[in-house]
Amino acid sequence: MPQDYLNEVAPALEKYSQNILQQDVWKRPELNLRDRSLITLAAMIARDQHTELKKYMELALNNGVKPSEISEMITQLAFYAGRENALNAAKVAWEIFHERHVNMKEMPAAEPVLAPVDERSEAHRLDAVQHLFGNTGRPLARYTTDVLFRNLWLRPGLTPRDRSLVTVSALIANGKSAEMPLHLQRAMDNGLSQAQAEEMIAQLAFYIGWPNAFSAQSVATAVFNNRGH
Amino acid sequence: MPQDYLNEVAPALEKYSQNILQQDVWKRPELNLRDRSLITLAAMIARDQHTELKKYMELALNNGVKPSEISEMITQLAFYAGRENALNAAKVAWEIFHERHVNMKEMPAAEPVLAPVDERSEAHRLDAVQHLFGNTGRPLARYTTDVLFRNLWLRPGLTPRDRSLVTVSALIANGKSAEMPLHLQRAMDNGLSQAQAEEMIAQLAFYIGWPNAFSAQSVATAVFNNRGH
């Protein structure tokens, strides 16, 4: 397959990629290159698509995402996109890290010192789960509390804002509208602005397709309106 | 892997494929072979599934879809199913086109003369977006207008009916119910009959699974009822 296969088969798509995606979208100042790399990589892992995964993982490293942060993203996405998605991403990361002679001892520890639980926000979350599941769904609720919110989310390998960005990107990439409001609110509580959230959705549209982006913006609009009141 | 692996492992599935899918569904007169090929190929690209992609792309060519139309489908689906889906399909197209000695200069130009904008339908669409997003989501709304509805959709490489068929198939294949009504209405405005739409969903069921087909038929029923009034 020659390098310019796309230009041969679909010159229009190549032109859109160059003129709009590369020369316009990626250069808009509303979101920096590191954030753009982080969300695009998260979306690719969440969709389990590998054609450009290596290229975009390398781009993320070049744009300031640390190898240890990619490791932590992969762990986060095992829980928010699926186990095999994470395994496939870990294989690509292994290759790149070895090519770049990354010291694998820099990877986040399996059992680091965790951040303290924010008991108020956790009580709020438990109320929402209770409202959703009532007295049913105890096994899922238990693992959600013990493994996710009292462990995974408290790991120091990613800042809370980055962890939320990665999680929201995965939800958007897979069209999981029902789970978006909680995580978009959390991302905004952790420092994501409305303009950045809108910009994130516009960039992701070019990778995950317009239908998923439109669903996401509809949910985001409701979240923004809710926060405005 | 022997050619008849399916017959060895799951003779029932092989029998359903032969007796129902090949001998019955594909031969129903309500939708012609070219349309059936177009929608099945679009669904495979939209789901990023490659096992039978080459076979069905060749079938589409044999049933009268032109290489330039496959090129244009790929560009359309980059925006309606995702970028990597389009890249993967472009690779398969590159192989087939070279095997068949297709003149690559026949591919649709990157910047052709566009059809005129239908300002009335475009105003209607902008109203719907405004209703959905309010004053938020400007970046996505801007690219939707500039790149999609004032450019991509006006390209001459596919007839409006074919472009709509491909788009609706992608939405059905990925279970994007919320985005279906607009595009199914557009397809019907562009000449798709209710009987053809129903037939499309029934055929796709065998490729994308019953759950996606049932979601699609529920949405289609609402669209049909709405048009009837």
Added chain:
Amino acid sequence: MPQDYLNEVAPALEKYSQNILQQDVWKRPELNLRDRSLITLAAMIARDQHTELKKYMELALNNGVKPSEISEMITQLAFYAGRENALNAAKVAWEIFHERHVNMKEMPAAEPVLAPVDERSEAHRLDAVQHLFGNTGRPLARYTTDVLFRNLWLRPGLTPRDRSLVTVSALIANGKSAEMPLHLQRAMDNGLSQAQAEEMIAQLAFYIGWPNAFSAQSVATAVFNNRGH
């Protein structure tokens, strides 16, 4: 790629896999190993993910799922997850069955003696379809009746409970909430307890990601509440 690539790249994910998924989730008594294998394998086929497919298909055989039952699952999932998903699973099954010298004549016949139709439950289902589609969608409704409910579902290769388990797992794995209530009710009518259904969702969360599991538990809660009245 070394065997311990995951431990090198994401030691935390490896630790969660060992300590929670393997040592805790899989050992909970609420669901036996055969059921756990069946639902995990169904979810992988439904998501068309292949990284651990061979490993989990072998695990299913080791946990008492018969080769003929895997064959029948594949046929069922062609209709409930998609055709290519089934073809890809059939290839892996072919490999394993030949490695294990399975007698391929044990595979379920293409046209076996079918179980009798439960006309009361079938009338109830037809009412629901009529309510959903009205007078539209005849082609899909016809194949649903003739191919699925008067043929596929009556095949003897899987018990009704197992066939329902496989189907519900596929719906959960692909986030098809709208189609879940009918099939979860059917699974419970066929002997799945509420505790087993809850346990199934908690186990699947680790493979398909939390967002799909949360959607599933929300639907399941509504089904449980409905049955309680």
